Amino acid sequence: MNELDEKKLNKLSIDELSRLFMDNINEQNLQLISGIESLIEEDFKVFKEKLNYVIKTTTEVQIKKAFENKIFKSKLMFSKADRLKLFSKINDVKNIGEFMANRLLLYKVVFPDEEFKGYLLSILKSLRTISLKLSKAVKLIGSDLRESYQICEDIKEERRKMRREEWKLLNRLYNYDMDYLSRTFLYLKEMIEDIMMLADHIKSFSEYIQFLATKYLIFD
Amino acid sequence: MTEITSLLVTILVIMAISLAFSIGANDETLSVLVGAGLIKFKIALIIGGIAIGSGMVFFSGGYVAKTVGADILGKGIQYTTFMLLTVLISSILWLVVGSFAGIPLSSTHSLIGSVVGVVIIYAIFQGSINLGVAFNWEKLMNVIISWIISPLAGLIITYLIFKILVKVYLYRLKGLNQIEKSEKYFKWILLVVVIFAEIWVGANSGEALGILYGLLDNNSLNTQQYFIFASVCGIFAFLGIYIAARYVIKNLASQMIDSRPSEGIILQFSSSIILMIATLFGLPISHSHVVVFCILGLSLAQKKEIDYKALGKMALYWILTFPVAAILSGLIYYGLVSIGFI
Numbered sequence: 001m002n003e004l005d006e007k008k009l010n011k012l013s014i015d016e017l018s019r020l021f022m023d024n025i026n027e028q029n030l031q032l033i034s035g036i037e038s039l040i041e042e043d044f045k046v047f048k049e050k051l052n053y054v055i056k057t058t059t060e061v062q063i064k065k066a067f068e069n070k071i072f073k074s075k076l077m078f079s080k081a082d083r084l085k086l087f088s089k090i091n092d093v094k095n096i097g098e099f100m101a102n103r104l105l106l107y108k109v110v111f112p113d114e115e116f117k118g119y120l121l122s123i124l125k126s127l128r129t130i131s132l133k134l135s136k137a138v139k140l141i142g143s144d145l146r147e148s149y150q151i152c153e154d155i156k157e158e159r160r161k162m163r164r165e166e167w168k169l170l171n172r173l174y175n176y177d178m179d180y181l182s183r184t185f186l187y188l189k190e191m192i193e194d195i196m197m198l199a200d201h202i203k204s205f206s207e208y209i210q211f212l213a214t215k216y217l218i219f220d
Numbered sequence: 221m222t223e224i225t226s227l228l229v230t231i232l233v234i235m236a237i238s239l240a241f242s243i244g245a246n247d248e249t250l251s252v253l254v255g256a257g258l259i260k261f262k263i264a265l266i267i268g269g270i271a272i273g274s275g276m277v278f279f280s281g282g283y284v285a286k287t288v289g290a291d292i293l294g295k296g297i298q299y300t301t302f303m304l305l306t307v308l309i310s311s312i313l314w315l316v317v318g319s320f321a322g323i324p325l326s327s328t329h330s331l332i333g334s335v336v337g338v339v340i341i342y343a344i345f346q347g348s349i350n351l352g353v354a355f356n357w358e359k360l361m362n363v364i365i366s367w368i369i370s371p372l373a374g375l376i377i378t379y380l381i382f383k384i385l386v387k388v389y390l391y392r393l394k395g396l397n398q399i400e401k402s403e404k405y406f407k408w409i410l411l412v413v414v415i416f417a418e419i420w421v422g423a424n425s426g427e428a429l430g431i432l433y434g435l436l437d438n439n440s441l442n443t444q445q446y447f448i449f450a451s452v453c454g455i456f457a458f459l460g461i462y463i464a465a466r467y468v469i470k471n472l473a474s475q476m477i478d479s480r481p482s483e484g485i486i487l488q489f490s491s492s493i494i495l496m497i498a499t500l501f502g503l504p505i506s507h508s509h510v511v512v513f514c515i516l517g518l519s520l521a522q523k524k525e526i527d528y529k530a531l532g533k534m535a536l537y538w539i540l541t542f543p544v545a546a547i548l549s550g551l552i553y554y555g556l557v558s559i560g561f562i
Contacts, residue, residue: 015396015397017354078256078400078403078479078480078481079396079400081398083396093399103267140395141395141396142276142395142397143394143395143397144395145394146394146395147397212396215397216388216399217394218386218391218393218522
């Protein structure tokens with residue numbers, strides 16, 4: 001990804017920087033998901049490209065720097081600490097994604113069967129949905145906390161659905177006739193756990209957004 | 221005897237000035253303004269100090285000072301310097317005991333309680349005055365009733381102001397940007413409201429000026445001396461804020477950085493309105509009691525949980541302050557009379 005213009009970045013408001021940061025991280029998340037889908041289709045070239053995109057993209061570092069500079073100098077505000085925490089939570093999504101990408105690139109896995117692939121695709125579909133919804137919820141914090149709160153409810157519901165699928169998938173994995181220490185088993189198990197970790201973080205993030213909505217909105 | 225009286229008057233004036241300093245030193249009104257980060261800390265202290273000092277000086281010609289220093293007493297009775305000294309010693313002693321015991325007490329209630337105790341003993345053992353005329357009962361009852369009404373009025377006013385503000389404005393704010401933008405404007409209103417509040421905190425501080433007014437009323441001070449010392453009290457209230465209150469204010473302000481200026485406005489405005497009305501009626505009331513009930517009103521309006529047990533305990537101490545201070549001052553004064561000191 002191209003470097004961002006520093007001058008332009010510095011002109012953006014705290015809210016605009018947060019939204020840009022979220023867009024950036026969401027884009028990397030989508031690339032990660034899409035990369036895993038390529039792995040399922042055994043298109044290793046695309047898989048590698050997409051995961052390397054996640055690892056090598058550093059534009060978010062520039063945005064983060066501009067944001068921190070801005071919020072430190074900002075004469076705002078009673079919401080300063082919450083804005084900072086929000087930003088760091090977005091950053092955590094990137095860290096988890098990058099960790100996943102690095103781990104997934106360690107080994108060239110071949111999936112056990114089509115049914116396993118089907119389950120995994122279904123989970124990835126949910127992960128994509130909650131990732132997109134989270135991005136929307138974060139971007140709405142500035143303009144509509146009620147709508148943002150509602151989206152987070154949807155995320156939590158989708159996460160619940162996703163968790164059931166994950167347990168089915170893990171159950172299936174443990175019932176394959178594979179050696180306990182086989183690399184494939186370990187790889188798949190860790191992949192599922194990493195997806196769970198990312199989804200859990202998105203859920204906890206959405207709960208934080210709901211906390212913010214409850215904190216700042218005044219109900220009649 | 222004249223020398224002793226002069227010495228006592230000097231001591232009383234010094235104590236009154238020290239009390240003015242402690243009023244400034246204990247004032248926390250500015251913390252909400254400092255927490256909002258609108259103006260620099262030192263500037264906030266200077267503005268707050270000037271406001272409290274001005275309130276004290278401009279309203280020293282009557283109002284609360286007159287009530288405490290003269291009007292509360294019945295016709296035909298005046299404070300002696302020993303009575304004033306006992307009042308001060310007793311109320312300070314009770315406040316110190318309260319502080320060591322961790323009991324939040326009102327200096328106003330303590331002072332009036334001490335006045336009542338001393339006057340009763342004086343009327344019975346020294347002046348042979350019927351208790352029916354020892355006090356201006358109407359004024360005294362008004363003061364005591366105002367102690368009940370003022371916190372309750374603070375609660376109701378805060379509740380209503382919050383509800384109205386929510387209905388007409390706050391409810392419409394949807395996003396964090398909108399909320400931040402509006403709170404930015406609220407900060408400037410907060411500055412005005414805090415200055416207004418500080419003026420009335422100073423104006424309702426009967427402890428220091430009440431003593432001086434008592435000295436004026438018994439001719440220990442002339443009018444010119446009274447206003448000079450009242451002005452010195454104003455300056456010392458300013459210094460109290462600038463020198464001593466800064467630590468409390470800084471500490472409280474750091475806990476308030478994420479509190480909303482609009483809530484600060486509601487609290488300060490409600491409490492200052494109550495203080496203003498009480499001052500104009502010459503009623504010395506407890507600022508801290510009013511503020512606690514204003515916070516309670518806001519919490520009720522926001523449907524927040526309230527610790528009724530702690531509140532009940534606090535209310536008990538508030539109720540006890542007046543009789544305990546009266547008994548303590550009565551005992552001290554009686555002791556001084558018994559040993560022939562007075």
